[in-house]
Amino acid sequence: MTSYAAPVTDTLFVLREIVGLGRNQPLPGFEEATPDLTAAILEEAGRFAAEVFHPLNQSGDRQGCTRHEDGAVTTPTGFKEAYNLFREAGWGGLSANPEFGGQGLPHTLAAAVNEYLSSANMAFAMYPGLTSGAIAAIEAHGQPEQKALYLPHMIDGRWTGTMNLTEPQCGTDLGLLRTKAVPQADGSYKISGQKIFISAGEHDLSENIVHLVLARIEGAPSGVKGISLFIAPKFLPDETGAATVRNNLSCGAIEEKMGIHANATCVMNYDGATGWLLGEAHKGLKAMFTMMNEARLGVGVQGLAIGEIAYQNGANYARERLQGRALSGAAAPDKPADPLIVHPDVRRMLMTARAFNEAGRALILYTASQADIAHHSPDEKVKQAANDWLGLMTPVIKGVLTDKGLESAVMAQQVLGGHGYIAEWGMEQFVRDARIAQIYEGANGVQALDLVGRKLALDGGRAISAFFAEVGKFCEENRADPALSVYTKGLKKGLGDLQQATLWLMQNAVTRPDNAGAASTDYMHLLGLVALGYMSARMAKAGAEGLAQGGNDTSFLNNKLVTARFFMDRLMPETAAHLARIVSGADSMMALEADAF
């Protein structure tokens, strides 16, 4: 009963106005991605997402995955056919290295396409999503022969990938990891142990599944410094690349979960499985983080993606459902009641979701473009600035956009009233699916600690200082413009709160680390609001400029101004509450004895 239409116009607006595609000089790495090609790819990706992935979203949720007695796993009806279409269309290799068969287009474009696919069917999009992360890790850390052996198959999509980190006794704290790797005479390792929560761990979509597995080499030091990363494929490839010998690893069970039922979340048993070291021994965590950082941005995209499709379906219902009368007098006096959209509180929920979606899309695509710049720019200073932005914003995008994704899904569900609670309407699935994004790839509290405990202080606070300077400059340059002052005023207030919070942390967190921990989630959301508000204000500026130039998309541009105004009116005021919480410190949070809880 749900529907989906990819927001291609909005993506193109962001690429043009915020990322700068087609403006000034071409961005490094974007040389091939002309505005016309980009538009054509996005249109086609949107159509594919809506027509191939989305029709399987509710049926996939209802049916789920099935594990058979031999450990094989079947995906829901229609998934295999749709995956083949996906593979044949080459969507999986969009931004992959042409050396191994990829199309070499910008990551920014892949992020946009990933949003569409995740909106249409998040559980499905995870299969190729995890493969992308594994590709990135192998490309960054693999030996040339490993790359040659695995990457072409994975980029082509005939093989998929996974990440194997979690064990029953260890989630966030990977130092507790027990899976063992015993060196063999031929240079391989025998891996033994149990991994849990392995997304796409076993399924019937691909010919082979390439597991990247964290394990401890026999005799390695304890803690995180003794962890190595291994490649352990389901089928062992021979020298010709043909994979026929079954490895000693298997899916022991599929977890029953709240949502993403169509993705097989597996218990994976490694019983002396053959694996090969990926990257250096004992430096597996670092190698895994290549994958994690990419995955974290991907999870932020999922937050946006669910927020977007939930918004669309909430808005459709609100326009059509007749119930009650407008407070200002009947809007449709010829009908038995007015459509829900006349009610301010219904709009409050939809506008909130919309404002976060549009700003979130801009923040994601702009950040993805910084990844492209960091990869491709010949200018070391530009590269450094791009890397700084990327490091600072990765936890924010993961943590804030997934929290907002759940909130948007809950609000859009609320628009449907009782129908929102009924499975066939599909809104409750969005809530259930969105919920995992706050948890996996590092729970959002871990993102917040990464931000406050690590990213803020890196290089003497260079990244956050650059952010302050950039946003401050924007406010300064535009505050005198009467069309923009309403945005710069709200943004400047938010920025001020963020700067105060940062100063407080500098003064209070070193002497008492719990003050940092107690502040972390609020700080992450405070930075998120300012970053999203900045994107919002930049879009308003572009909208105002477009209107002044007499653009023919007047209503689209006007709506950008309204949505940014709503952001300043209704969303930005939260920064003050975050600041107040942060400066209250850790006292009342830490005072109870553990057994008083």
Added chain:
Amino acid sequence: MTSYAAPVTDTLFVLREIVGLGRNQPLPGFEEATPDLTAAILEEAGRFAAEVFHPLNQSGDRQGCTRHEDGAVTTPTGFKEAYNLFREAGWGGLSANPEFGGQGLPHTLAAAVNEYLSSANMAFAMYPGLTSGAIAAIEAHGQPEQKALYLPHMIDGRWTGTMNLTEPQCGTDLGLLRTKAVPQADGSYKISGQKIFISAGEHDLSENIVHLVLARIEGAPSGVKGISLFIAPKFLPDETGAATVRNNLSCGAIEEKMGIHANATCVMNYDGATGWLLGEAHKGLKAMFTMMNEARLGVGVQGLAIGEIAYQNGANYARERLQGRALSGAAAPDKPADPLIVHPDVRRMLMTARAFNEAGRALILYTASQADIAHHSPDEKVKQAANDWLGLMTPVIKGVLTDKGLESAVMAQQVLGGHGYIAEWGMEQFVRDARIAQIYEGANGVQALDLVGRKLALDGGRAISAFFAEVGKFCEENRADPALSVYTKGLKKGLGDLQQATLWLMQNAVTRPDNAGAASTDYMHLLGLVALGYMSARMAKAGAEGLAQGGNDTSFLNNKLVTARFFMDRLMPETAAHLARIVSGADSMMALEADAF
């Protein structure tokens, strides 16, 4: 895998310190409910909830209800036996009228027991919960012979009750109601139409089901003024009260829902069913509101109830699960890692849930005691004040405590990381179950409009003025006390924001009603925070007094002070954000064209 322990100590603290049980003169209606009897009842109710209801919570969710071809509905395994135990113990008649077999104890006590039962098994507790509402409506509006015929069976629990309001085309807007009632020669009516979302509409727990049905008498005016309320039992009782003749009504389907799977949510078809008018013709809506107001408080209790059990299970996990090290240095150096509870961000989530639970419990029980006072007090002024509080706080308790219930369930689930997403751990069920409480009995946006559009202005704003005076007086009386000033300071700031928001509404909502609609949800939460903060501060005062008097429950009392401090530090600052949003008005919320969404 979940567990539950009723918070009897906390309930008794609230009854003693906030409601005033056992202090000063006995409250009217509480004469029988001595502190000792109250404690004994609560202990037994807690045991019953934990031992009889709770073990069926996860199994009931998994199994759900089954509709058979003949329209009969089977509840999950064990429910019928547990319901019989519930009935035999007399829990359903705790606060019911002794004239019809009830025990005549205060509603306040029933609300406390209802919290325990709803924590333990919300879907189960709904069966007797709906019966209570139907009892209240029949008692308030029934003819003497109707009361005599129905109430003893319903209070005894052999018969249960339902509310039938919603139809496919009408939810909130009952003016669109189409179900018809045709008068018969014998004074009965033939009712025809379809009702949807009927909780406990059909099941196997009771001998008979008494449906209260809103319908339009043939020829009645359109809109809400032409609606009447009818009693239409599943089996028609003869003059002896024996119910053997099947009425022409049936369950057409059970809805598949996000949660509360163990409660049968039915499509009910009335095919010329026999019904009798309850109350006056065309005044059905008013009669239904008797039931609705009671039901709304009951739904607020569900929000608290899920918040409480989710908190308990999150806290249990946080104390036991070893993961990572405290920021301030290892807390359990002899173990491979520290328990989660050392991490400030884990505490942030648990303390937030805890602070809302404790303040919510106080607000609910205090408000329920105002209902008892309104029923029983011989003093008209006292009665009026109690009714004012009740009217003002009913939408706040329904809307705010159910929103907080979801948030608490989400936070407690987050504490478990990936395990929180897995069905067997039970945390995700709390989220799914909690979600309905924000929707049914009037979606929370409708509660907010009831508050801002109706309750605020009633009797010249008498209720809100009295609230301002009461909270202001508390702040004034206690601000000089060094042990209490931290609480009065936070509370006074919140009260100030609330007063400013109220003034803004007075000045801006009459001229432009959309300003009221745009403010409504923020205003409801702002009032909720101040009311909960007031409860919190009163508990802190009672805690400080208890400590000064050398009470022997030192740690319990100390924890009250800490939790109230956390409320002021971390939760109350949100009032400023609500105020800022309210005074931004309706402009940016209403500016988009409907088809721009």
